[in-house]
Amino acid sequence: MNFPYxxxxxxxxxxxxxxxxxxxxxxxxxxxRAIKDEPDGIAWVVFDQSIHDVPNWKKSIRTDQPPIQxxxxxxLAAACGISFxxxxxxxxxxxxxxxxxxxxxxxPDGLSTRGIDPVKSNWARPIxxxxxxxxxxxxxxxxxxxxxxxxxxxEVIDADGRPVPGLYAAGEATGxxxxxxxxxTSVLRGAVFGKIAGENAADVRFWxxxxxxxxxx
Ligand SMILES: Cc1cc2nc3c(=O)[nH]c(=O)nc-3n(C[C@H](O)[C@H](O)[C@H](O)COP(=O)(O)OP(=O)(O)OC[C@H]3O[C@@H](n4cnc5c(N)ncnc54)[C@H](O)[C@@H]3O)c2cc1C
Numbered sequence: 595m596n597f598p599y600x601x602x603x604x605x606x607x608x609x610x611x612x613x614x615x616x617x618x619x620x621x622x623x624x625x626x627r628a629i630k631d632e633p634d635g636i637a638w639v640v641f642d643q644s645i646h647d648v649p650n651w652k653k654s655i656r657t658d659q660p661p662i663q664x665x666x667x668x669x670l671a672a673a674c675g676i677s678f679x680x681x682x683x684x685x686x687x688x689x690x691x692x693x694x695x696x697x698x699x700x701x702p703d704g705l706s707t708r709g710i711d712p713v714k715s716n717w718a719r720p721i722x723x724x725x726x727x728x729x730x731x732x733x734x735x736x737x738x739x740x741x742x743x744x745x746x747x748x749e750v751i752d753a754d755g756r757p758v759p760g761l762y763a764a765g766e767a768t769g770x771x772x773x774x775x776x777x778x779t780s781v782l783r784g785a786v787f788g789k790i791a792g793e794n795a796a797d798v799r800f801w802x803x804x805x806x807x808x809x810x811x
Contacts, residue, residue: 595654597625597731599699599717600641601688604632607671607680609688613639614716616702619777626733637731638662638674640685643723648699661727670726689720737780741769748791762791 598614602625611628615621629637645651664670667685671678691707691714702716742750742763749757765784 595619595622596641596645596648596651597639599645599648599651600639601684601714601721602629602637602639602731603676603681603684604637605634605676607677607682607684609684609710609712609714610637612712612715614702614714614718616716617777622777623773623775629731630733635732638676638728639731640667640670640681640721641727642721643725644697644719645727647697655729657729661729663725663727665725667721667726670728674728674730685721688714688718689722692718692720737771737775738766738769739771739773739775741767744768744787746790747794748787749794760795762795764788764791 595618598618598621600613601609602611602613604610610632611625613625629635662670662673664673667682668678671681674681687710688707691710693706693708695703695705697703697705697717697719699717705716705718707714707718744750744763745757747757748762748764750761750763752758764787766780768783768787770783
């Protein structure tokens, strides 16, 4: 969630993607896929001390490990086990490409780079206030991006488009997202359709065998 405020580099110390095309929750799945495609599927996010201008930035760091920290870019690269020549060159080029302007951590601020590829579209500020900090990042699977098809009653739909009698599904087991994830909606859809599925599953009117007389003993 913080990488838009720094730069992402691969094992060679090279940037490989626009870290900040817009709000992070709109873009993080594309960027995670880009990380997965780098050597060994790993990248490092590099910050300088200006990261502290971002309110509560540490709250969205999902690791119990401390960051890698160092007084120079070269020693940071060495501590990360990545090319220090590559990282130094990348940071110099990136810093020179920052155009300046008013930083606003809370919305896309249009602070972009000029003249480097890939561009960084927002929150681009020079990395020059040591000590420098890095975290390794790998992609993780947060969502199924597919699954069982359901309708508004949370009934499972068969290959012919008909509800399967008595079968309900909700949450990650159901398909909704294909390629693009809409931020923070998984738990919400799980709660909404979980409630609907539970109510319908408990309602005898929806039971496929409801018209068969129940034999009470
Ligand atoms: C790292 C990460 C970050 C996420 N961030 C967000 C976020 O910020 N906002 C958001 O909305 N969503 C987020 N999600 C997605 C969200 O957590 C899931 O969509 C949601 O938890 C799915 O709930 P669920 O009940 O459908 O499935 P699950 O929570 O996976 O529950 C399924 C349960 O079934 C159990 N189970 C499996 N097989 C069996 C079996 N054979 N018998 C009995 N039990 C079984 C499992 O043990 C599990 O407890 C994130 C997911 C991950 C992994």
